Amino acid sequence: MNKSLTHVDSDGNARMVDVGAKAETQRLAIASGRIAMSAQALEAIRAGNAPKGDVLGTARIAGIMAGKKTSELIPMCHPLAIDAINVDFGFEEGAIRATATAAITGKTGVEMEAITAVSVALLTIYDMAKAFDKGMVIGEIRLIEKRGGKSGVWRAPDLER
Amino acid sequence: MNKSLTHVDSDGNARMVDVGAKAETQRLAIASGRIAMSAQALEAIRAGNAPKGDVLGTARIAGIMAGKKTSELIPMCHPLAIDAINVDFGFEEGAIRATATAAITGKTGVEMEAITAVSVALLTIYDMAKAFDKGMVIGEIRLIEKRGGKSGVWRAPDLER
């Protein structure tokens, strides 16, 4: 096994990978995560959501805007002219799930953009519902699927049927 | 029970809570989270960590800087003149745990600053180790403890002994 950490040089220093020689291809990444909460908080968001939808609406905007800021937040990420980032939500038993999709025509993938969008969308839900439940737990933040680039299609192995 | 979502007005619109009438007190928040990964990725970070410590060193800086940016990321958060944000890491079985502490002398708490610092520190580890393991999962992001302000001390109930 001869892999090494791509973001650390031979002396162990952090470094940005030079993507100058990579080809521009269409790339896509899908990430997901969830926030578990009390029945009361979940109900408040669902009901508050009914008339104007602002908790999830606000979380969606926050997630998209954070996805566009990924290279400002994650030190070794490249600034990217992304084609799109979108965020959706679903209600689960005792939790809300956020799923983000990021797309680019570029030299490097958009996994971090999708995962960052999911994370900040969930943090925003936490912020807006914390008066109800300070004990909410954010989890299962992960990459679901990735397309494009040299390595082709990747899907989270344990999620494959 | 007569609570309502503090960040949503009576028409369901998102709103920022006016903290003008609140007293300035010393406040503290501790948050934590973890990233589960393959033995190979964990070993690479631990070994890469030995000589110069850059994966966790970079994640620490990213977490602190993101904590300072919380009000730019989370729409209804107030811009705060925080006293400090710090991030620490620990190795667990198949995972790395990040813990962040945020402190302020102010009118509103710093829970979101601590949770945001933890989240971005873990996202940075993901970014720097993803060449080894795209299937890493970030989870257990939560508030551990909160001090100061009208509500006094709060500790995550299921973590209390």
Place this chain on the structure above:
Amino acid sequence: MNKSLTHVDSDGNARMVDVGAKAETQRLAIASGRIAMSAQALEAIRAGNAPKGDVLGTARIAGIMAGKKTSELIPMCHPLAIDAINVDFGFEEGAIRATATAAITGKTGVEMEAITAVSVALLTIYDMAKAFDKGMVIGEIRLIEKRGGKSGVWRAPDLER
């Protein structure tokens, strides 16, 4: 009359006013503006607004977030720990009106925060409705009222009854 431009020194150079000697008082500013558009665009926003409210919901979030960024956008503005910024909308004949309120306990006013929030909320409406009507016109952006600080209460003279 012996006033001079407070942001320009005696040589004509731009300068930031030093607010170090000012007292901290509660201050409030209300600003307003409108975007005129075709009946078709207005109807689309109103209808699109019905189920989930996202055009105005997105514009509200954008306005609040921009208000928090005022000192990054306007060169001579001070970074401020604002107490709150909020944005509301109203439908008028052939137009949508945005009104923003900003509050602070501080040494300097929040007029620019309120006016910036209104401006960016209206720009966001333009962006989201421009597929319908590229000819929309944004106007009547102005300060409506200002309270606190040495100069006390100010109301736009032509709007007083």
Place this chain on the structure above:
Amino acid sequence: MNKSLTHVDSDGNARMVDVGAKAETQRLAIASGRIAMSAQALEAIRAGNAPKGDVLGTARIAGIMAGKKTSELIPMCHPLAIDAINVDFGFEEGAIRATATAAITGKTGVEMEAITAVSVALLTIYDMAKAFDKGMVIGEIRLIEKRGGKSGVWRAPDLER
């Protein structure tokens, strides 16, 4: 008529348009707006402008820098590698007019960049002259012309001769 709001999906949620399939073409946008003010404020800016030009000089820099930040301010805007943004001013009867031109070789237009640059340039004039006249009114912010992309040349219909 079968158009729909391009930034809202079929459920009414805000979304970013995916521009991945669009061709890169040369695109240009021109926007304009004005700030009406008292004769005294106008004279102060004109005179202050004479020796060093800093009110309008500062407003020009603020407008250009804000134009580059458009995708941070307007939630559904794409981050763009713009070719140029420039801002000019003209004195009118009781007002100053700002005009911005933005250019790109890309998949999406730069209308929002031009309109944002105009808006923030005018906000900066407001900030720097508000000691003279709190009652200034910003208006007539609009797109004047747009070139490039699938829809070709567009000019504001009521401004055409």
Place this chain on the structure above:
Amino acid sequence: MNKSLTHVDSDGNARMVDVGAKAETQRLAIASGRIAMSAQALEAIRAGNAPKGDVLGTARIAGIMAGKKTSELIPMCHPLAIDAINVDFGFEEGAIRATATAAITGKTGVEMEAITAVSVALLTIYDMAKAFDKGMVIGEIRLIEKRGGKSGVWRAPDLER
């Protein structure tokens, strides 16, 4: 001698100093630096400066805005509600000198704000004059004076008369 690096904990990790227990006092910092350049570049800036002053005018704005961004740029710096930052320029033999003054009523000093403002003002001059002279050299960036806080007045020893 028992001092230690205040920004590094006992394990060598970077940390933010907690300023929660410090008193709020009036603090001031003055920093300076210079950019050496060819006679041709210097003359172009001086002449270009004559009618509208935009090279130095732009550098002044850039320096002030960067000073306000210091805590975003320097990882361990606290976000501060500064009272003022200003930048001035002087022509020297074969060089332009920039001097910045920063002031705050707060718990921590504003040295970094002043030094950052100087640095970015000089970088902006480099950018705007590099067509003339790519070989310009920026140097002598340093703290000149510091007032307020526990340590009182400090002046650069070798600059004292």
Place this chain on the structure above:
Amino acid sequence: MNKSLTHVDSDGNARMVDVGAKAETQRLAIASGRIAMSAQALEAIRAGNAPKGDVLGTARIAGIMAGKKTSELIPMCHPLAIDAINVDFGFEEGAIRATATAAITGKTGVEMEAITAVSVALLTIYDMAKAFDKGMVIGEIRLIEKRGGKSGVWRAPDLER
């Protein structure tokens, strides 16, 4: 001699150069600078550096992140999709030297990105060591080499052998 300041139009106003007609080529820039300090501060960084390397590790991250922010800091710089920015350090007699390399496949050079990365890396060292030595001096910040674009290879003349 018929050159003029490329960032100033014929009336002396600041302007962004339109790069729309330029070809995309591979471009590289190398910049360098140093911070002189007392033997005590140098020793503390070197020793503090031994176990975990955080002073220079933090400065490296700060430099890279600032390089990515160049177009936000320098008013007339274009937002660029850089391929890489990296920063290295070397110990000299009474000083630490920082060297940054920036690369892009684009229409305009990355000199400013490299010089900005060097400057902010050195400012970060100042911040983290200032408890030891407030009299540190940053200097010799300059472009060392530039490749690509119409003007081909440039090397600092006085550094050529």
